[in-house]
Amino acid sequence: MQKQEPVDNERLTSQSDEDEIDLRVFWHIFIKHKWTIFLLTSLIGILTTIVVFSLQPIYRSTAVLLIESDKANVISIKEIYGIESFGKEYYQTQLEILKSWTLVEKVVKKLNLVSHPVYNQKKEESFLRNWLPSSWLSPEVPLTAEKKRDAIIASLRDQLTISAIRNSRLVTISCDSSDKQLAAKVPNTLADLYIESDLEAKLEMTNKAASWLTERVEGLRQNLSNSEKTLQEYMERKNLINVEGVKSVAKKQIEETASNLVNARQEYAQANSVYRQVKALRGKGSEAYESIPAVLNNGLVQSLKQAELDAERKVSELSERYGQRHPKIIAATSDLEKAKANTARQIQRVVEGLTKEYEVALANVKALERVLDDNKRKIKELNRKEYELKKLERDVAVNRQLYNMFLTRFKETDASQDVQSLQSTIGRLIDLALVSNWPYKPKKRMIVAISLLLGFIFSTMLAFSLEYLDNTIKDxxxxxxxxxxxxxxxxxxxxxxxxxxxxxxxxxxxxxxxxxxxxxxxxxxxxxxxxxxxxxxxxxxxxxxxxxxxxxxxxxxxxxxxxxxxxxxxxxxxxxxxxxxxxxxxxxxxxxxxxxxxxxxxxxxxxxxxxxxxxxxxxxxxxxxxxxxxxxxxxxxxxxxxxxxxxxxxxxxxxxxxxxxxxxxxxxxxxxxxxxxxxxxxxxxxxxxxxxxxxxxxxxxxxxxxxxxxxxxxxxxxxxxxxxxxxxxxxxxxxxxxxxxxxxxx
CATH class of the missing domain: 3.40.50.300 (P-loop containing nucleotide triphosphate hydrolases)
Structure with a gap:
C-alpha cells in the first residue's frame, strides 16, 4: 500500500490567501496616494472650469415638422419613378433631403448668411502663428466668395440637428448658434424651403413626365406599325396560311410511318436471324438445312419428310422378307430415292424463299426510314417557320400592349394636370422655432462635474499604476x-x-x-x-x-x-x-x-x-x-x-x-x-x-x-x-x- 504524503496545511492556506482579493489592499494604496489623487483631480477640475467658462454660449431653437404621406398621387408619378406610398424608406428619404447640401444652400442664400456677423467674425490666430516665426509658416490665402459660401454651408450643416420622433411622422429641426435670433430663423426657413422645394419638384416632375410620355407614345406607335408590317411580309414570303394544320398532318404521317417502321424492323430481325442460319449452312447439302426451324416448320417439307419416312419403313419391312435383288426391294428403294430427292428440292426452294424474305424485309426498312427522315425534315422546317412567326407575333403583341398602356397613362396625366393636384404639400410646420433665452451648451456644471469624476478616476488609476510599477520590496x-x-x-x-x-x-x-x-x-x-x-x-x-x-x-x-x-x-x-x-x-x-x-x-x-x-x-x-x-x-x-x-x-x-x-x-x-x-x-x-x-x-x-x-x-x-x-x-x-x-x- 502506497504511503500517503502529508498535506502541507500552511502551503494550502497561503495559496488560498493569495487567491482571495483583499479590498483593504486597494484601500490602503488609495490612502497612500490620497493627496496626489486629490491634487491632480483638483487641478483637472480647475483647468476644466477655466476652459468651460471661457467658451462662447451656444443657443438652440427647434421647429417641429409633420411629413405627410404621398396621398395626392399627383399624376401617378410615383408609379413612373418607383415611389411607393408612405413607408420607412420614404420617411428616411425625406429626412436626408432636409439635410441635403442643396436645401441648406437655399437657406444660406435666403437669410444672406454670407454677410451675417456670426460667419464674418475674425478668427483668432492659431497657436503656431502666435509663437512661431512668420517665415516658417505659409502665408494665409484669403478665401474666394465661392469657397466662403461653401464653408458657411458646411458649418450650417454641422449646426443643424434633424431627427425623427419615434412612432410618429414628426421631425424636429434644431439649429445651434451663438446668435439666438439666427438659431430660431434657420429651422423655420429650412422647413418652409423644404415644402416649397417639394412643390416645385412635383410640378417639374409632372411636366417632364408629360413630355416624356408624349415622345414615348409616338415611338411606341411607330414600333407597333413596324412590327405588324414585318409579320405580314414574313407570312407572305413563306406562303403561311395555317401552320398548325399543316404541322398536325405532318405529325400524323410521322406517327404512322414510325409505327410501320417498328413492325418492319421486327420482321427484318426475324428474317435476318433465319438468313444468318441459312448462310452459315450454305454448301453443306440439303440435309444440313433441316436443322433450321423455319425449314422444318414448312408444311410441304414436313409432308415430304413423312413420305420419305414411309418409304424407308417399307424398304425396311421388305428387306426382312426378300433379298436385295428382289423386284419389290428394288421398287421400294427407287421410291425412297425419289422421296429424298423431292425433299431436297423442296428444302432448296424454302431456303431460297427465306433469302428473298430477308431481302424484302431489308428493303422495306430502308424505304420506311427514308420516308420518316423526309417527314422529320418537313417538321423541322415547319418548326423554324412557326418559331419565327411566333417571335414576330410576340413583338407585335408587346408593342401593342406598351402602346396601349402609355397611351392610357398619357391621357390620365394630361387630364390630371391642374392646380388642385398640386395643393397637397409634403409637410407642414407644427411648432415654429422660438428664440431661446438660455444657452443650450456648454453645460458648465455638468462638464466640470464630469471632469472632476474623470480626473478622479484618472488620478486613481495613475496611483495604482505607479504602485503596480513599483518593483521595490515593501514588506x-x-x-x-x-x-x-x-x-x-x-x-x-x-x-x-x-x-x-x-x-x-x-x-x-x-x-x-x-x-x-x-x-x-x-x-x-x-x-x-x-x-x-x-x-x-x-x-x-x-x-x-x-x-x-x-x-x-x-x-x-x-x-x-x-x-x-x-x-x-x-x-x-x-x-x-x-x-x-x-x-x-x-x-x-x-x-x-x-x-x-x-x-x-x-x-x-x-x-x-x-x-x-x-x-x-x-x-x-x-x-x-x-x-x-x-x-x-x-x-x-x-x-x-x-x-x-x-x-x-x-x-x-x-x-x-x-x-x-x-x-x-x-x-x-x-x-x-x-x-x-x-x-x-x-x-x-x-x-x-x-x-x-x-x-x-x-x-x-x-x-x-x-x-x-x-x-x-x-x-x-x-x-x-x-x-x-x-x-x-x-x-x-x-x-x-x-x-x-x-x-x-x-
Whole structure:
C-alpha cells in the first residue's frame, strides 16, 4: 500500500490567501496616494472650469415638422419613378433631403448668411502663428466668395440637428448658434424651403413626365406599325396560311410511318436471324438445312419428310422378307430415292424463299426510314417557320400592349394636370422655432462635474499604476513573493539629527527602549535560533548596494549579541570602512594587518569599554590594502576565523555589497549564516534576486532576509504594516516613549 504524503496545511492556506482579493489592499494604496489623487483631480477640475467658462454660449431653437404621406398621387408619378406610398424608406428619404447640401444652400442664400456677423467674425490666430516665426509658416490665402459660401454651408450643416420622433411622422429641426435670433430663423426657413422645394419638384416632375410620355407614345406607335408590317411580309414570303394544320398532318404521317417502321424492323430481325442460319449452312447439302426451324416448320417439307419416312419403313419391312435383288426391294428403294430427292428440292426452294424474305424485309426498312427522315425534315422546317412567326407575333403583341398602356397613362396625366393636384404639400410646420433665452451648451456644471469624476478616476488609476510599477520590496509578503525567502525580521527607519555622524551605530545602546532596539533584539533571537545546531556562529552581513543600512544593522546586532555572550565584530568592508570610525579606531591596526601578518592578534582586537555593559570586541578594517579580495580569500584568513570562533560565542562580519565586489561571496563560504539586508521601498527586487543567485552559486547559507528602514509613519497607508504600527504604539506605551527614525548606512 502506497504511503500517503502529508498535506502541507500552511502551503494550502497561503495559496488560498493569495487567491482571495483583499479590498483593504486597494484601500490602503488609495490612502497612500490620497493627496496626489486629490491634487491632480483638483487641478483637472480647475483647468476644466477655466476652459468651460471661457467658451462662447451656444443657443438652440427647434421647429417641429409633420411629413405627410404621398396621398395626392399627383399624376401617378410615383408609379413612373418607383415611389411607393408612405413607408420607412420614404420617411428616411425625406429626412436626408432636409439635410441635403442643396436645401441648406437655399437657406444660406435666403437669410444672406454670407454677410451675417456670426460667419464674418475674425478668427483668432492659431497657436503656431502666435509663437512661431512668420517665415516658417505659409502665408494665409484669403478665401474666394465661392469657397466662403461653401464653408458657411458646411458649418450650417454641422449646426443643424434633424431627427425623427419615434412612432410618429414628426421631425424636429434644431439649429445651434451663438446668435439666438439666427438659431430660431434657420429651422423655420429650412422647413418652409423644404415644402416649397417639394412643390416645385412635383410640378417639374409632372411636366417632364408629360413630355416624356408624349415622345414615348409616338415611338411606341411607330414600333407597333413596324412590327405588324414585318409579320405580314414574313407570312407572305413563306406562303403561311395555317401552320398548325399543316404541322398536325405532318405529325400524323410521322406517327404512322414510325409505327410501320417498328413492325418492319421486327420482321427484318426475324428474317435476318433465319438468313444468318441459312448462310452459315450454305454448301453443306440439303440435309444440313433441316436443322433450321423455319425449314422444318414448312408444311410441304414436313409432308415430304413423312413420305420419305414411309418409304424407308417399307424398304425396311421388305428387306426382312426378300433379298436385295428382289423386284419389290428394288421398287421400294427407287421410291425412297425419289422421296429424298423431292425433299431436297423442296428444302432448296424454302431456303431460297427465306433469302428473298430477308431481302424484302431489308428493303422495306430502308424505304420506311427514308420516308420518316423526309417527314422529320418537313417538321423541322415547319418548326423554324412557326418559331419565327411566333417571335414576330410576340413583338407585335408587346408593342401593342406598351402602346396601349402609355397611351392610357398619357391621357390620365394630361387630364390630371391642374392646380388642385398640386395643393397637397409634403409637410407642414407644427411648432415654429422660438428664440431661446438660455444657452443650450456648454453645460458648465455638468462638464466640470464630469471632469472632476474623470480626473478622479484618472488620478486613481495613475496611483495604482505607479504602485503596480513599483518593483521595490515593501514588506514581508513582498519578500516571500518576490524573493522566495522568508523575512527574518525588519528594522524601522531611524530619524535623527545631523549632530553626530555615527549616532545610528550606537542606537541600540543609547536608546534601548525604542522600537528599533526591540527589532534588533527580535532579529538577534531569530539569528541565534536559526543556527542552534552549529558550533560556530559566524554571521556575515551584506546587502545588494551601498546605502541599505547593513553597517548600522551589523553594529547594533553585534551590540545586542554582546549583551548575551562574548561577541566579536569584524569590519570586512575594506573599501568603505566605517566601524573603526564609529568606535574611535580610525588609525588602529585591524583586519588587514592581522591577515597580512604585520601585527599580532592582541594588537588588532579592541575591547569595548566595560561601562557599556556589553561584552563586545571589535576588529576594524585597518589600513585599506590594494587587494582586499586576496586577503579575504587567503587560507590565513580562514585559519584566523577558526581560531576566533573558539574564543567568541558570536562573530559578526560586516562585508561589502554583493553587487559591487565579490568580497561577500568569499566570506559567505565561511559563514554559519548570511544575513542579507534589503532596504524597503528602495532596492528593486530584480537586483536582490540577481545577487542572491550569486550567493547560491557558492552555496552560501542565506535563507532569510532582513528588511531595513521601513517607514513606520506609513503604517496607515499599507495594510501589511498594520500590525507593525500596532506594536510601535505598544512599544511606546510599554517603554514610556520612543524616538524617531533614521535611514543610515555608514
Amino acid at each position: 514581508g509578503e513582498d519578500v516571500e513573493q518576490k524573493l522566495g525567502l522568508p523575512m527574518l525580521g525588519s528594522l524601522p527607519k531611524l530619524k535623527l539629527s545631523n549632530t553626530e555622524e555615527f549616532e545610528p551605530l550606537w542606537k541600540f545602546l543609547k536608546e534601548p527602549k525604542t522600537a528599533f532596539a526591540e527589532s534588533v533584539r527580535t532579529l538577534r533571537t531569530g539569528a541565534i535560533l536559526s543556527c542552534l545546531e552549529s558550533e560556530e556562529k559566524i554571521f556575515v552581513i551584506t546587502s545588494s548596494v551601498p546605502g541599505e543600512g547593513k553597517t548600522t544593522f551589523s553594529t547594533n546586532q553585534a551590540l545586542a549579541l554582546g549583551q548575551m555572550e562574548k561577541t566579536l565584530l569584524i569590519d570586512a568592508d575594506m573599501r568603505r570602512p566605517s566601524i573603526g570610525k564609529a568606535f574611535g579606531l580610525t588609525k588602529a591596526p585591524g583586519l588587514a594587518e592581522l591577515v597580512a601578518g604585520t601585527r599580532k592578534l592582541d594588537e588588532c582586537i579592541h575591547h569595548l569599554g566595560e561601562d557599556q555593559k556589553v561584552n563586545l570586541d571589535v576588529i576594524p578594517s585597518g589600513k585599506v590594502p590594494p587587494n582586499p579580495l586576496e586577503l579575504l580569500s587567503s587560507p590565513r584568513f580562514k585559519t584566523l576565523l577558526e581560531k576566533l570562533s573558539k574564543e567568541y560565542a558570536y562573530i559578526v562580519i560586516d562585508t561589502a555589497p554583493t553587487m559591487l565586489v565579490s568580497d561577500a561571496l568569499v566570506l559567505a563560504k565561511v559563514a554559519t549564516k548570511v544575513l542579507y539586508v534589503v532596504k524597503a521601498d528602495a532596492t528593486p527586487h530584480q537586483v536582490v534576486l540577481d545577487n542572491l543567485k550569486r550567493l547560491r552559486r557558492v552555496d552560501a547559507p542565506v535563507d532569510s532576509i532582513v528588511l531595513n528602514q521601513i517607514q513606520t509613519q506609513k503604517t496607515s497607508k499599507y495594510y501589511y504594516y498594520g500590525k507593525y504600527g500596532y506594536y510601535k504604539n505598544y512599544y511606546k506605551s510599554y517603554y514610556g516613549g520612543g524616538h524617531g527614525y533614521y535611514n543610515s548606512d555608514s
